[in-house]
Amino acid sequence: MAKSAERLPGTSTRLRTRDDGCCSVNFLKYVLHIYNVVLFLSGLVVGGIGIWTVAAKHSYVSLMSTSTYPTLAYALIVAGVLAVIGSWLGCGGVTSENRCVLLVYVFVVMAVLVLEAGVGALARLYEEQVGPELKMNLNRTFLENYSVRSRETAAIDQMQKEFKCCGALRFEDWLVSEWHKDEEVLKNGSVVPDSCCKTPTLLCGKRDHPSNIQYTGCIYKFLETTKDHLIILGAVGLGLSVLELFGIVLGSCLYIKLRHDFDD
Numbered sequence: 578m579a580k581s582a583e584r585l586p587g588t589s590t591r592l593r594t595r596d597d598g599c600c601s602v603n604f605l606k607y608v609l610h611i612y613n614v615v616l617f618l619s620g621l622v623v624g625g626i627g628i629w630t631v632a633a634k635h636s637y638v639s640l641m642s643t644s645t646y647p648t649l650a651y652a653l654i655v656a657g658v659l660a661v662i663g664s665w666l667g668c669g670g671v672t673s674e675n676r677c678v679l680l681v682y683v684f685v686v687m688a689v690l691v692l693e694a695g696v697g698a699l700a701r702l703y704e705e706q707v708g709p710e711l712k713m714n715l716n717r718t719f720l721e722n723y724s725v726r727s728r729e730t731a732a733i734d735q736m737q738k739e740f741k742c743c744g745a746l747r748f749e750d751w752l753v754s755e756w757h758k759d760e761e762v763l764k765n766g767s768v769v770p771d772s773c774c775k776t777p778t779l780l781c782g783k784r785d786h787p788s789n790i791q792y793t794g795c796i797y798k799f800l801e802t803t804k805d806h807l808i809i810l811g812a813v814g815l816g817l818s819v820l821e822l823f824g825i826v827l828g829s830c831l832y833i834k835l836r837h838d839f840d841d
Contacts, residue, residue, distance in 0.1 A: 624657020697814025743773035
């Protein structure tokens with residue numbers, strides 16, 4: 578009995594290195610459990626912001642000349658989903674001390690880091706380019722595609738109602754548009770589409786008095802809102818990407834520690 582109770586050589590040393598100190602296995606497991614809760618919550622936030630962006634701007638995607646803006650939003654949604662999956666993988670790997678799961682966890686967090694940092698950087702770059710792009714594309718869409726393409730027509734009507742605006746740069750834009758050349762429009766005597774009216778009703782666009790229609794162009798208001806959204810996307814992407822660095826470092830440290838314990 579006395580022999581069976583004796584510790585094997587090196588066992589006590591291994592237990593001390595495993596359980597003691599600021600880089601012990603137990604300490605790393607404890608910190609990673611807390612981190613994974615934060616990662617899970619950040620994933621919900623990132624995914625939620627991506628979904629909110631898609632929902633808020635989905636109708637206006639057809640008015641943009643590039644797919645950069647919706648791509649940023651979808652990338653955030655993917656990053657959020659990966660962060661949630663990674664948090665569950667992390668909890669499982671930490672609890673079971675499974676090195677394979679921990680390795681997958683580290684790579685998932687790396688993918689989240691790349692996505693979020695990419696979204697943040699691209700959002701900041703696109704913020705500088707979106708002004709000239711929107712001005713050129715929106716002006717052309719208002720003048721050439723309204724009443725010609727149903728998707729763009731619906732988007733412009735919604736924009737004029739939501740942002741309380743009329744025309745691309747000014748309400749007079751409608752007088753030189755393809756819409757104004759339509760026989761029915763000429764017959765009705767409409768000056769602007771009914772969606773320009775402060776209280777939209779059938780044929781209300783016949784009177785262009787400032788008490789009846791909006792005078793401000795849509796480009797300025799839409800551009801301001803789009804830039805605000807891009808700032809949010811950039812801040813969220815770059816800000817939360819820093820958080821993933823901690824997960825990569827902590828997960829790697831625990832993986833190395835467990836591998837050394839196994840090798841010993």
